[in-house]
Amino acid sequence: MKADAIRGHLDGLLLAVLEPGPRHGYAIITAVQQRSGGALELRTGTIYPALNRLERLGLLRSTWDSVGERRRRCYELTDAGRRGLADERSAWRAFTTAIGSVLDPQPGSAT
Amino acid sequence: MKADAIRGHLDGLLLAVLEPGPRHGYAIITAVQQRSGGALELRTGTIYPALNRLERLGLLRSTWDSVGERRRRCYELTDAGRRGLADERSAWRAFTTAIGSVLDPQPGSAT
DNA sequence: AATAATGTGTAGGCTGTCTACCTATGAAGG
DNA sequence: CCTTCATAGGTAGACAGCCTACACATTATT
Numbered sequence: 001m002k003a004d005a006i007r008g009h010l011d012g013l014l015l016a017v018l019e020p021g022p023r024h025g026y027a028i029i030t031a032v033q034q035r036s037g038g039a040l041e042l043r044t045g046t047i048y049p050a051l052n053r054l055e056r057l058g059l060l061r062s063t064w065d066s067v068g069e070r071r072r073r074c075y076e077l078t079d080a081g082r083r084g085l086a087d088e089r090s091a092w093r094a095f096t097t098a099i100g101s102v103l104d105p106q107p108g109s110a111t
Numbered sequence: 112m113k114a115d116a117i118r119g120h121l122d123g124l125l126l127a128v129l130e131p132g133p134r135h136g137y138a139i140i141t142a143v144q145q146r147s148g149g150a151l152e153l154r155t156g157t158i159y160p161a162l163n164r165l166e167r168l169g170l171l172r173s174t175w176d177s178v179g180e181r182r183r184r185c186y187e188l189t190d191a192g193r194r195g196l197a198d199e200r201s202a203w204r205a206f207t208t209a210i211g212s213v214l215d216p217q218p219g220s221a222t
Numbered sequence: 223a224a225t226a227a228t229g230t231g232t233a234g235g236c237t238g239t240c241t242a243c244c245t246a247t248g249a250a251g252g
Numbered sequence: 253c254c255t256t257c258a259t260a261g262g263t264a265g266a267c268a269g270c271c272t273a274c275a276c277a278t279t280a281t282t
Contacts, residue, residue, distance in 0.1 A: 001202075001205065001206065001209070002119045002202060002206075004118055004119050004236095004237080004238075004269080004270060004271080005118070005119035005120070005202075005206050006210070006270080007115055007116070007118040007119060007238090007239095007268090007269060007270065008113045008115050008116035008118060008269085009116065009210055010269085010270080012210075012214055013210065013213050013214065016213055016214045016215075016216075017213065024229075024230090025229075025230065025231090026228060026229050026230080027229095032213055035212055035213045035216055036209040036210075036212055036213050037209070037212065039205065039208075039209035040209050040210075040213065043270090043271070043272080044229085044230070044231070045231085045232080045233090045270080045271065045272070045273080045274095046269090046270060046271070048230070048231055048232085049231090049232090049269090049270090050269090050270090068278085068279080069277090069278065069279085070228080070229070070277085070278055070279075071229085071230085071277095071278095072228090072229060072230080073229090073230070088214070089214060089215065091112075091113060091116075092210065092211075092214055094112065094150065095112065095113075095116050096207050096211075097150075098112070098147040098148070098150035098151050099117070099120055099123075099124065099147075099151075099203065100203075100207075101146055101147055101148065102124050102127055102128065102143055102146045102147050102151065103123055103124065103127045103199070103200060103203055104127075104200065105127075105146055115238085115239060115240080115268075115269075117239080118237095118238065118239065118269090118270095119238085121238080121239080135260075135261085136260075136261065136262090137259060137260050137261080138260095154239090154240070154241080155260090155261070155262070156239080156240065156241070156242080156243095156262085156263080156264095157238090157239060157240070159261070159262060159263085160238085160239085160262095160263090161238085161239090164238095179247080179248080180246095180247060180248085181246085181247050181248075181259080181260070182246095182247095182260085182261085183259090183260060183261080184260090184261070
Protein backbone atom coordinates (compact mmCIF):
# COMPACT_ATOMS: atom_id res chain seq x y z
CA MET A 1 0.00 0.00 0.00
CA LYS A 2 1.44 3.33 -1.06
CA ALA A 3 2.35 5.36 2.01
CA ASP A 4 0.04 8.31 1.63
CA ALA A 5 -2.76 6.78 -0.38
CA ILE A 6 -5.24 7.17 2.43
CA ARG A 7 -4.71 10.92 2.60
CA GLY A 8 -8.06 12.61 2.69
CA HIS A 9 -9.88 9.38 3.55
CA LEU A 10 -8.78 8.89 7.12
CA ASP A 11 -11.70 10.74 8.66
CA GLY A 12 -14.16 8.44 6.96
CA LEU A 13 -12.35 5.38 8.26
CA LEU A 14 -12.41 6.66 11.83
CA LEU A 15 -16.06 7.62 11.70
CA ALA A 16 -16.98 4.31 10.10
CA VAL A 17 -15.41 2.09 12.75
CA LEU A 18 -17.12 4.16 15.44
CA GLU A 19 -20.52 3.68 13.85
CA PRO A 20 -21.42 0.42 15.64
CA GLY A 21 -20.53 1.93 19.01
CA PRO A 22 -17.90 3.68 21.13
CA ARG A 23 -14.31 2.55 20.88
CA HIS A 24 -10.98 3.67 22.28
CA GLY A 25 -7.98 4.53 20.11
CA TYR A 26 -6.18 1.23 20.30
CA ALA A 27 -9.36 -0.64 19.44
CA ILE A 28 -9.91 1.67 16.49
CA ILE A 29 -6.54 0.68 15.09
CA THR A 30 -7.23 -3.03 15.43
CA ALA A 31 -10.76 -2.64 14.06
CA VAL A 32 -9.49 -0.88 10.93
CA GLN A 33 -6.83 -3.52 10.55
CA GLN A 34 -9.31 -6.38 10.87
CA ARG A 35 -11.98 -4.87 8.67
CA SER A 36 -9.46 -4.21 5.92
CA GLY A 37 -8.06 -7.71 6.11
CA GLY A 38 -4.74 -6.42 7.39
CA ALA A 39 -4.23 -3.96 4.54
CA LEU A 40 -4.55 -0.82 6.65
CA GLU A 41 -2.24 -0.47 9.62
CA LEU A 42 -2.77 2.95 11.14
CA ARG A 43 -0.26 4.32 13.63
CA THR A 44 -0.99 6.10 16.84
CA GLY A 45 0.70 9.20 15.47
CA THR A 46 -1.83 9.10 12.69
CA ILE A 47 -5.07 8.59 14.53
CA TYR A 48 -4.73 10.51 17.79
CA PRO A 49 -4.25 13.90 16.16
CA ALA A 50 -7.05 13.03 13.75
CA LEU A 51 -9.39 12.02 16.58
CA ASN A 52 -8.64 15.27 18.36
CA ARG A 53 -9.37 17.20 15.21
CA LEU A 54 -12.66 15.37 14.70
CA GLU A 55 -13.64 16.05 18.29
CA ARG A 56 -12.77 19.72 17.87
CA LEU A 57 -15.02 19.75 14.82
CA GLY A 58 -17.84 18.26 16.86
CA LEU A 59 -18.05 14.98 14.95
CA LEU A 60 -16.89 12.95 17.95
CA ARG A 61 -17.15 13.15 21.68
CA SER A 62 -14.80 11.41 24.07
CA THR A 63 -15.02 10.17 27.63
CA TRP A 64 -12.41 8.64 29.89
CA ASP A 65 -13.14 5.32 31.42
CA SER A 66 -11.02 3.06 33.56
CA VAL A 67 -10.39 -0.68 33.54
CA GLY A 68 -8.64 -1.29 36.83
CA GLU A 69 -5.78 1.16 37.02
CA ARG A 70 -5.69 1.64 33.29
CA ARG A 71 -7.37 4.64 31.75
CA ARG A 72 -8.62 4.73 28.22
CA ARG A 73 -10.36 7.33 26.19
CA CYS A 74 -13.52 6.24 24.43
CA TYR A 75 -14.73 8.03 21.35
CA GLU A 76 -18.26 8.00 20.02
CA LEU A 77 -20.09 9.60 17.15
CA THR A 78 -22.18 12.68 17.65
CA ASP A 79 -25.18 13.40 15.45
CA ALA A 80 -22.94 15.63 13.36
CA GLY A 81 -20.55 12.71 13.18
CA ARG A 82 -23.22 10.48 11.69
CA ARG A 83 -24.00 13.11 9.11
CA GLY A 84 -20.29 13.49 8.48
CA LEU A 85 -19.99 9.76 7.93
CA ALA A 86 -22.80 9.85 5.39
CA ASP A 87 -20.99 12.69 3.61
CA GLU A 88 -17.74 10.75 3.64
CA ARG A 89 -19.47 7.75 2.13
CA SER A 90 -20.98 9.69 -0.74
CA ALA A 91 -17.67 11.51 -1.30
CA TRP A 92 -15.96 8.14 -1.42
CA ARG A 93 -18.38 6.87 -4.04
CA ALA A 94 -17.87 10.00 -6.15
CA PHE A 95 -14.13 9.69 -5.76
CA THR A 96 -13.88 6.04 -6.75
CA THR A 97 -16.20 6.63 -9.69
CA ALA A 98 -14.06 9.52 -10.92
CA ILE A 99 -10.70 7.81 -10.55
CA GLY A 100 -12.05 4.49 -11.74
CA SER A 101 -13.47 5.95 -14.92
CA VAL A 102 -10.07 7.42 -15.75
CA LEU A 103 -8.09 4.36 -14.75
CA ASP A 104 -10.38 1.82 -16.41
CA PRO A 105 -12.46 3.71 -18.96
CA GLN A 106 -15.58 2.11 -20.36
CA PRO A 107 -15.08 1.09 -24.01
CA GLY A 108 -17.83 3.43 -25.11
CA SER A 109 -16.51 6.59 -23.51
CA ALA A 110 -14.57 9.25 -25.37
CA THR A 111 -10.81 9.08 -25.25
CA MET B 112 -14.18 16.71 -4.25
CA LYS B 113 -11.82 17.00 -1.27
CA ALA B 114 -8.72 18.89 -2.33
CA ASP B 115 -6.03 16.30 -1.80
CA ALA B 116 -8.01 13.11 -2.14
CA ILE B 117 -6.13 12.16 -5.27
CA ARG B 118 -2.79 12.15 -3.45
CA GLY B 119 -0.98 8.99 -4.32
CA HIS B 120 -3.25 8.26 -7.28
CA LEU B 121 -2.12 10.94 -9.71
CA ASP B 122 0.55 8.79 -11.32
CA GLY B 123 -2.02 6.17 -12.24
CA LEU B 124 -4.26 8.80 -13.82
CA LEU B 125 -1.45 10.17 -15.95
CA LEU B 126 -0.29 6.74 -17.06
CA ALA B 127 -3.85 5.69 -17.84
CA VAL B 128 -4.66 8.58 -20.15
CA LEU B 129 -1.40 7.97 -21.99
CA GLU B 130 -2.21 4.33 -22.57
CA PRO B 131 -4.11 4.81 -25.85
CA GLY B 132 -1.26 6.87 -27.30
CA PRO B 133 1.04 9.88 -26.86
CA ARG B 134 -0.44 13.11 -25.57
CA HIS B 135 0.86 16.51 -24.57
CA GLY B 136 0.23 18.08 -21.18
CA TYR B 137 -2.72 20.20 -22.06
CA ALA B 138 -4.44 17.26 -23.74
CA ILE B 139 -3.79 15.15 -20.65
CA ILE B 140 -5.68 17.65 -18.53
CA THR B 141 -8.68 17.70 -20.83
CA ALA B 142 -8.63 13.92 -21.22
CA VAL B 143 -8.73 13.39 -17.45
CA GLN B 144 -11.49 15.95 -17.18
CA GLN B 145 -13.59 14.31 -19.87
CA ARG B 146 -13.04 10.74 -18.71
CA SER B 147 -14.04 11.65 -15.17
CA GLY B 148 -17.15 13.46 -16.29
CA GLY B 149 -15.74 16.80 -15.15
CA ALA B 150 -15.02 15.63 -11.61
CA LEU B 151 -11.24 15.85 -11.90
CA GLU B 152 -9.74 19.17 -12.95
CA LEU B 153 -5.98 18.92 -12.76
CA ARG B 154 -3.85 22.06 -12.91
CA THR B 155 -0.67 22.56 -14.85
CA GLY B 156 1.19 23.05 -11.59
CA THR B 157 0.02 19.60 -10.64
CA ILE B 158 0.80 17.60 -13.74
CA TYR B 159 4.04 19.05 -15.09
CA PRO B 160 6.12 18.27 -12.04
CA ALA B 161 4.48 14.85 -11.93
CA LEU B 162 5.21 14.20 -15.61
CA ASN B 163 8.82 15.19 -15.08
CA ARG B 164 9.06 12.86 -12.15
CA LEU B 165 7.57 10.00 -14.13
CA GLU B 166 9.98 10.64 -16.95
CA ARG B 167 12.90 10.70 -14.51
CA LEU B 168 11.69 7.35 -13.24
CA GLY B 169 11.66 5.99 -16.77
CA LEU B 170 7.91 5.41 -16.95
CA LEU B 171 7.46 8.06 -19.63
CA ARG B 172 9.46 9.46 -22.47
CA SER B 173 8.85 12.86 -24.02
CA THR B 174 9.52 14.39 -27.40
CA TRP B 175 9.03 17.90 -28.67
CA ASP B 176 6.96 18.37 -31.74
CA SER B 177 5.81 21.47 -33.46
CA VAL B 178 2.50 22.54 -34.92
CA GLY B 179 3.43 25.60 -36.97
CA GLU B 180 5.37 27.86 -34.64
CA ARG B 181 3.91 26.24 -31.57
CA ARG B 182 5.93 23.69 -29.74
CA ARG B 183 4.43 21.05 -27.56
CA ARG B 184 5.88 18.26 -25.54
CA CYS B 185 4.39 14.86 -26.15
CA TYR B 186 4.58 12.18 -23.52
CA GLU B 187 4.29 8.48 -24.16
CA LEU B 188 4.49 5.35 -22.07
CA THR B 189 7.65 3.30 -21.96
CA ASP B 190 7.52 -0.43 -21.36
CA ALA B 191 8.26 0.29 -17.72
CA GLY B 192 5.36 2.75 -17.86
CA ARG B 193 2.98 0.04 -19.02
CA ARG B 194 4.11 -2.18 -16.21
CA GLY B 195 3.76 0.76 -13.84
CA LEU B 196 0.23 1.30 -15.04
CA ALA B 197 -0.62 -2.33 -14.38
CA ASP B 198 0.83 -1.93 -10.89
CA GLU B 199 -1.19 1.23 -10.31
CA ARG B 200 -4.35 -0.55 -11.38
CA SER B 201 -3.87 -3.44 -9.01
CA ALA B 202 -2.85 -1.05 -6.24
CA TRP B 203 -6.04 0.90 -6.91
CA ARG B 204 -8.14 -2.23 -6.63
CA ALA B 205 -6.43 -3.19 -3.37
CA PHE B 206 -6.89 0.32 -2.06
CA THR B 207 -10.59 0.60 -2.87
CA THR B 208 -11.19 -2.86 -1.48
CA ALA B 209 -9.43 -1.96 1.76
CA ILE B 210 -11.09 1.40 2.29
CA GLY B 211 -14.43 0.13 1.05
CA SER B 212 -14.47 -2.78 3.45
CA VAL B 213 -13.90 -0.41 6.35
CA LEU B 214 -16.32 2.23 5.15
CA ASP B 215 -19.10 -0.17 4.18
CA PRO B 216 -18.42 -3.46 5.94
CA GLN B 217 -20.17 -6.59 4.79
CA PRO B 218 -22.78 -7.71 7.33
CA GLY B 219 -20.93 -10.97 7.87
CA SER B 220 -17.52 -9.53 8.67
CA ALA B 221 -16.22 -9.10 12.19
CA THR B 222 -16.65 -5.75 13.84
C1' DA C 223 13.32 -10.45 35.73
C1' DA C 224 12.38 -9.61 31.20
C1' DT C 225 9.50 -9.22 27.39
C1' DA C 226 5.34 -8.58 24.93
C1' DA C 227 0.81 -6.72 24.60
C1' DT C 228 -2.22 -3.00 25.78
C1' DG C 229 -2.92 1.89 25.88
C1' DT C 230 -2.25 7.18 25.11
C1' DG C 231 0.17 10.64 23.31
C1' DT C 232 3.84 14.43 21.19
C1' DA C 233 7.54 16.45 18.05
C1' DG C 234 9.29 17.01 13.83
C1' DG C 235 9.90 15.98 9.13
C1' DC C 236 8.54 14.78 4.49
C1' DT C 237 6.48 15.27 0.09
C1' DG C 238 3.20 15.63 -3.13
C1' DT C 239 -0.36 18.62 -4.34
C1' DC C 240 -2.27 23.35 -4.65
C1' DT C 241 -2.22 28.33 -5.39
C1' DA C 242 -0.59 31.85 -7.86
C1' DC C 243 2.01 33.53 -11.19
C1' DC C 244 4.57 34.04 -15.79
C1' DT C 245 5.38 33.47 -20.87
C1' DA C 246 3.97 32.61 -25.66
C1' DT C 247 1.21 31.39 -30.14
C1' DG C 248 -3.05 31.26 -32.97
C1' DA C 249 -7.76 32.40 -34.03
C1' DA C 250 -11.82 35.27 -33.87
C1' DG C 251 -14.20 39.58 -33.49
C1' DG C 252 -14.68 44.41 -33.29
C1' DC D 253 -4.88 46.98 -35.61
C1' DC D 254 -6.13 45.60 -31.02
C1' DT D 255 -8.25 42.80 -27.66
C1' DT D 256 -9.67 38.55 -25.92
C1' DC D 257 -10.10 33.66 -25.56
C1' DA D 258 -8.36 29.03 -26.28
C1' DT D 259 -4.25 26.52 -26.59
C1' DA D 260 0.32 25.32 -24.65
C1' DG D 261 4.21 24.94 -21.21
C1' DG D 262 6.27 26.03 -17.02
C1' DT D 263 8.17 27.65 -12.00
C1' DA D 264 8.18 29.16 -6.95
C1' DG D 265 6.54 28.75 -2.67
C1' DA D 266 3.26 27.43 0.77
C1' DC D 267 0.38 24.16 3.07
C1' DA D 268 -1.78 20.20 5.11
C1' DG D 269 -1.86 15.79 6.48
C1' DC D 270 0.20 11.76 7.27
C1' DC D 271 4.47 9.20 8.79
C1' DT D 272 8.52 8.18 11.65
C1' DA D 273 10.34 8.04 15.91
C1' DC D 274 10.05 8.60 20.46
C1' DA D 275 8.23 8.72 25.35
C1' DC D 276 5.53 6.93 29.12
C1' DA D 277 2.51 3.69 31.86
C1' DT D 278 -0.05 -0.71 33.04
C1' DT D 279 -0.96 -5.68 32.65
C1' DA D 280 0.06 -10.39 31.18
C1' DT D 281 3.23 -13.88 29.89
C1' DT D 282 7.56 -16.42 29.90
